[in-house]
Amino acid sequence: MTKKYSQLIALKAITKASLLAIVKYPGAIFFSLVFPLVFIWIFGSFGGGSIKSFKVVLDKSSDTSNVLLLQSLKQNPLFRFVEYKDSTKQRLDLEKGRIAAVLLISANNDETTLHKKYTIHVTATTASTPELTTIIPVLENIADKYETAINPKKENLVSISKRVYEIREFKQIDFILPGQIGFSILFSTLFGVAFTFYNLREQLVLKRFYASPINRLNILFGIGFSRLVFQLVNVVVLLVIGKYFLGFTLAHGFVTFIEIMLLTFFMLLMLMGVALIFSSIVKTDSTIPLLINLFGLPQILLSGTFFSITVFPSWMQTLCKILPLTHFNIAMRKISFEGLGILDCWDNIGVIAIWFIVVYALVYKFFKWE
Structure with a gap:
């Protein structure tokens, strides 16, 4: 008696042979597995899980006598302070948007208040316009917390001054x-x-x-x-x-x-x-x-x-x-x-x-x- 041909065994054999052929082709593994994994790894690394910070410079002529205000600025995770020995390079990097802003702290002589008043002068260029939309509110928040900490009467002790220079637009x-x-x-x-x-x-x-x-x-x-x-x-x-x-x-x-x-x-x-x-x-x-x-x-x-x-x-x-x-x-x-x-x-x-x-x-x- 002739044994009935098994279509299931034939299907399994063809599937196995085809699968082995796919696995032996390195391009198939690369595009189906390695390629997506690389994309996941790279795009998943955006920001590295940390807060985005802005490079800023504290002007050398700043009044640094107020330790509390100075530490409030330097300890803020949104600011990454950098120093320049060459003022020309600092100016060029500011114009190119490599640093977001230059901060200058100046003290104001005002005898009407118990505590000394300060102004934070922010100098930037149009290359840093997107960053300024975040930096200014952060500075205002720092000023508000500083005033609350040392001044129960909530007098206005810190003001923010902004000066933005027009440069060639980076499209x-x-x-x-x-x-x-x-x-x-x-x-x-x-x-x-x-x-x-x-x-x-x-x-x-x-x-x-x-x-x-x-x-x-x-x-x-x-x-x-x-x-x-x-x-x-x-x-x-x-x-x-x-x-x-x-x-x-x-x-x-x-x-x-x-x-x-x-x-x-x-x-x-x-x-x-x-x-x-x-x-x-x-x-x-x-x-x-x-x-x-x-x-x-x-x-x-x-x-x-x-x-x-x-x-x-x-x-x-x-x-x-x-x-x-x-x-x-x-x-x-x-x-x-x-x-x-x-x-x-x-x-x-x-x-x-x-x-x-x-x-x-x-x-x-x-x-x-x-």
């Missing part, structure tokens, strides 16, 4: 566009160069080039530069649209444009090296997207592309500052909005240069012609 596009340029060149260069060189190697084109009298560096850079030129054209288009349609700031016009292009070209060269490494170490082309995402995803989320890295806790900001895209984005914003020259961004370019040296040392070690 949302001035933050977003540099990040989007970084986003664009990162993935376009990695995918374009990695797949181009992988396919040329698989088709033995690189091997035939290698046997020709052409210098090996000319072969590499000749193929790579075609991708870089394409990316530079894309950056030009983004800058033109940003400038003339969205109001993107180019502090010194054409000079700023040229400096942005030079910075972008240097970053593209570094990214091309990363792509050459990926194209050399993979066994199949399906692994290339996985490596690119492992390298690129942290850069996009932790490099100030869509939001400032200041939203992260301090230990995480240290991690952010290791990534090359962080320094590219910072340098782009310094050049475009603040009007700094490319050499003024030497610290950011220096980090990218370190990556450049390490990457091309690895290219020299791992690159394969066949």
